[in-house]
Amino acid sequence: MSAKTRGTPAVPMFRRLMVANRGEVAVRIARACDLLGITPVFATSTADRDAGYLRGRETVCIGAARSPQSYLNMQAIVQAARQSECTALHPGWGFLSENPVFAALCEAHGVTFIGPPARAMHLMGKKTPAKTAMRAAGLALIPGSDGILDSVEQAREVADRVGYPILLKAESGGGGRGMRIARGPDEVASAYADAQAEAIAAFGDGRLYLERLIEGGRHVEIQIMADRYGNVVHLGERDCTVQRNHQKLLEESPSPSLSPDERERTLAAAVRAAASIGYVGAGTMEFLLDQGTLRFMEMNTRLQVEHSVSEVRSGRDLVVEQIRVAAGHPLSFGQADVVLTGHAIECRINAEDPANNFKPAPGKIVRWHSPTGEGVRVDTHVDSGYEVPPHYDSLLCKVITAGATRDEAIGRMIAALGELVCEGVPTTVPLHLQILRSPAFRSNHYDTRAIPGI
Amino acid sequence: MPVKNFVLDARLTPPVLRARLAAGPDGRQRLLAPGVGMFRGAPDPGMLVGPDQAIGALEILGVVHHVLAPVGAGGLVVAPEDAPRTSAPARRAVGFDDLLLVLDPSATRSESAANQSGPAAGPGVSGGAVLRAPTSGRFYVRSGPGKPAFVSVGAVLEPGQTVGLIEVMKTFSRVLYGGDALPSRARVVRICQADESDVAQGDPLLEVEPVDAADDQNTKPHPA
Numbered sequence: 154m155s156a157k158t159r160g161t162p163a164v165p166m167f168r169r170l171m172v173a174n175r176g177e178v179a180v181r182i183a184r185a186c187d188l189l190g191i192t193p194v195f196a197t198s199t200a201d202r203d204a205g206y207l208r209g210r211e212t213v214c215i216g217a218a219r220s221p222q223s224y225l226n227m228q229a230i231v232q233a234a235r236q237s238e239c240t241a242l243h244p245g246w247g248f249l250s251e252n253p254v255f256a257a258l259c260e261a262h263g264v265t266f267i268g269p270p271a272r273a274m275h276l277m278g279k280k281t282p283a284k285t286a287m288r289a290a291g292l293a294l295i296p297g298s299d300g301i302l303d304s305v306e307q308a309r310e311v312a313d314r315v316g317y318p319i320l321l322k323a324e325s326g327g328g329g330r331g332m333r334i335a336r337g338p339d340e341v342a343s344a345y346a347d348a349q350a351e352a353i354a355a356f357g358d359g360r361l362y363l364e365r366l367i368e369g370g371r372h373v374e375i376q377i378m379a380d381r382y383g384n385v386v387h388l389g390e391r392d393c394t395v396q397r398n399h400q401k402l403l404e405e406s407p408s409p410s411l412s413p414d415e416r417e418r419t420l421a422a423a424v425r426a427a428a429s430i431g432y433v434g435a436g437t438m439e440f441l442l443d444q445g446t447l448r449f450m451e452m453n454t455r456l457q458v459e460h461s462v463s464e465v466r467s468g469r470d471l472v473v474e475q476i477r478v479a480a481g482h483p484l485s486f487g488q489a490d491v492v493l494t495g496h497a498i499e500c501r502i503n504a505e506d507p508a509n510n511f512k513p514a515p516g517k518i519v520r521w522h523s524p525t526g527e528g529v530r531v532d533t534h535v536d537s538g539y540e541v542p543p544h545y546d547s548l549l550c551k552v553i554t555a556g557a558t559r560d561e562a563i564g565r566m567i568a569a570l571g572e573l574v575c576e577g578v579p580t581t582v583p584l585h586l587q588i589l590r591s592p593a594f595r596s597n598h599y600d601t602r603a604i605p606g607i
Numbered sequence: 608m609p610v611k612n613f614v615l616d617a618r619l620t621p622p623v624l625r626a627r628l629a630a631g632p633d634g635r636q637r638l639l640a641p642g643v644g645m646f647r648g649a650p651d652p653g654m655l656v657g658p659d660q661a662i663g664a665l666e667i668l669g670v671v672h673h674v675l676a677p678v679g680a681g682g683l684v685v686a687p688e689d690a691p692r693t694s695a696p697a698r699r700a701v702g703f704d705d706l707l708l709v710l711d712p713s714a715t716r717s718e719s720a721a722n723q724s725g726p727a728a729g730p731g732v733s734g735g736a737v738l739r740a741p742t743s744g745r746f747y748v749r750s751g752p753g754k755p756a757f758v759s760v761g762a763v764l765e766p767g768q769t770v771g772l773i774e775v776m777k778t779f780s781r782v783l784y785g786g787d788a789l790p791s792r793a794r795v796v797r798i799c800q801a802d803e804s805d806v807a808q809g810d811p812l813l814e815v816e817p818v819d820a821a822d823d824q825n826t827k828p829h830p831a
Contacts, residue, residue, distance in 0.1 A: 214702035236700035513776035
C-alpha cells in the first residue's frame with residue numbers, strides 16, 4: 154500500500170475553499186485549511202456573521218438566519234463559492250453534507266465537493282440497497298426482510314422466521330421516525346399501519362422493511378478513509394452507546410465491549426465493503442453490537458462530529474486528509490501506518506438545561522473558559538461574549554481527552570469538565586459528570602436501553 | 608392535454624427578486640441585496656426610484672433575476688458615502704444583505720406628502736394585558752401546516768391553555784396562557800405575531816382583555 158503512495162507526482166492543491174457550515178464545524182474545517190495554506194471563505198447566515206469565530210476571516214453572507222434560507226440554500230452557497238473564487242467546498246457534517254443533489258450542483262458549477270461521489274452517497278442514503286451492498290461485502294446484518302415488504306402478511310411471515318420482537322422501519326426514515334415495535338404476531342398489523350402512516354407523513358414514502366429488534370445492544374461505528382485510487386483504510390472503531398433521544402452524548406475508542414476477534418473481522422470487512430462500492434473520502438459504518446457480533450445498521454457518507462476521537466487515537470488529521478483526497482492526492486498513509494494508541498473519550502457539551510428536561514437554552518455566554526492540560530483537546534467556536542443563536546443546534550463544544558488506559562482518559566475528562574467555565578447559559582456538563590462518575594459507566598455495564606448513571 | 612415540448616423560458620418569465628429595505632442614517636433608505644450573486648445595472652445617482660421599479664439584475668448561478676425596489680421604497684439615488692465609485696465595475700459580487708443602493712426620500716417628500724400617512728402601527732402594544740414570549744425562538748400559531756390555529760381573536764383563554772408553540776434549536780415547546788399580571792379569564796384582542804415569526808424573549812404574543820362575570824353570562828347558555 155505504501156508503495157502506491159510513494160513517488161507520485163505533485164498534485165495541485167486548492168487555493169480557496171468555501172466552508173459551507175457554521176460554528177464548531179466551520180472552525181474545524183478552517184483549521185485544516187490553515188494547515189494546508191488554503192484560504193477558507195465562510196458561507197454565513199445573518200445570525201452568525203458577527204460571531205467571534207469569523208473575526209478576521211473572509212465571509213459571504215448567504216441568507217437570513219433560518220437554515221432553509223442560508224445553510225440549506227444550495228443555489229446561494231454554490232453562487233457564493235463561485236463569486237468568491239473558491240474551487241472547493243467542504244460541507245462539514247449536518248446541513249447539506251449528505252445531499253447528493255447538492256454534491257452534483259457543486260460539480261456542475263466547477264466546485265469540488267469534498268465528500269464521496271454522489272452515486273455512493275445516493276446508494277448509502279437508501280436503507281435496503283445499502284444493506285444489500287454491505288451483505289455482499291461480507292458484513293453481518295440484523296436478521297430481517299430482504300428489502301421492502303409488500304404487505305402485512307409478508308411482514309408476519311418474515312417476523313415468524315426471524316423471531317419476535319421485531320422493528321418495522323421506513324425505507325426513507327431517519328431520526329427515529331417511521332419506526333414501530335411489534336412484540337407478537339397480533340401486534341404486527343397495527344404496527345405496520347402506524348409506521349406506514351408516520352413514514353408517509355414525515356418522508357412522503359410509505360415503504361417499510363423489517364428487522365429483529367435488538368434490545369440491550371451497544372452502538373459501535375467504524376471510521377473509514379478512502380482515496381480515488383482504491384486505497385481504503387480504517388481508523389478503528391468508536392463506541393457511541395451513551396445517547397439521549399437518539400442524540401449521542403459521549404463517544405469513546407476503543408469500544409470496551411468488543412472482543413479482539415470480532416474487532417479484527419469487522420474492521421477488515423468494513424474496509425472491503427467500502428472498497429466494493431467505490432467509496433472516496435471519509436465515511437462511517439454504524440453497527441449494533443449484539444451478543445458479541447457487530448451487525449451493520451447504516452453508513453454515514455460524511456465526516457462525523459465524533460471523528461476527533463479517532464484523530465486523537467491515530468494522530469491523523471482527517472479533515473486535512475479529506476481535502477488532500479478531494480484534490481486528487483492518494484492517501485498519505487496506508488493501513489500499516491495507522492497505529493491506534495491508548496484510549497480516547499469525547500463529551501459533547503450542549504447549551505441545554507439539565508434541570509429543565511434538557512430544554513435548549515440560547516443566550517449570551519458572559520464568560521467562557523476552555524479546559525487545557527495533558528491529553529485534552531477542545532473543539533469549539535465559543536468564547537466569552539458569544540451569543541448562542543436560537544436557530545441552530547445546541548452544540549457548544551467538544552471536549553476530547555486521551556490516556557494510556559480508559560480509566561486515565563475518564564479521569565482526565567472529569568478534571569477537564571471541572572475546569573470548563575460557561576456563565577450565561579446552562580450546559581450539559583453536570584449530566585456528563587454524572588455519567589463519568591457512575592459505577593455502571595466505569596465498570597462498562599450499560600447498553601442502549603439506558604444512560605449509565607441516570 | 609399536456610402541452611408538448613413546453614419549455615419554461617426565463618426570457619419570457621424572468622425571475623424577480625425584491626430588494627430588502629433598511630433605514631439608514633439621516634432618514635435615508637438602504638436597499639439591500641435579496642441574495643448572493645453578481646449584481647449589475649444599478650441606476651446612477653440622481654435618478655428617481657419608486658416601489659416595484661427595477662433597480663438592477665442579480666445573476667445567481669447563471670440565471671439573471673430582476674431586482675425590484677420593495678414596497679415603501681422611494682427617493683433619489685445618492686452615492687453611498689463609504690464608496691468612492693471612481694471606476695465602478697460592470698458587475699460586482701454581493702452577499703445577502705449587502706448594500707445595493709442608497710435612496711434619499713426627502714427629495715421626493717414634498718410631492719408625495721399627500722400620500723404620506725402617519726407611522727404605521729408596528730407590533731407595539733396599545734395597553735391592556737399582554738402575554739409575552741417566555742423564550743426567544745420561532746413562534747407558531749398552529750400545531751402544523753393546515754391545522755387550525757390554537758387561538759383566534761375573540762377566543763376566551765383560561766390558565767394552562769395552549770396558545771402557540773415556540774421552536775428553539777429544533778425543539779418545540781408549548782406556550783401556555785397564564786401569569787401573575789394576566790387575568791384568570793381573558794378574551795384575545797389581538798394576536799401580535801404572525802405564524803412562524805422569530806420572537807425574542809419578552810416580545811408580545813397576545814393582547815388580551817379580562818372577561819368579567821357579566822360578559823361571561825353571554826358566552827354560556829342562559830340559566831333558566
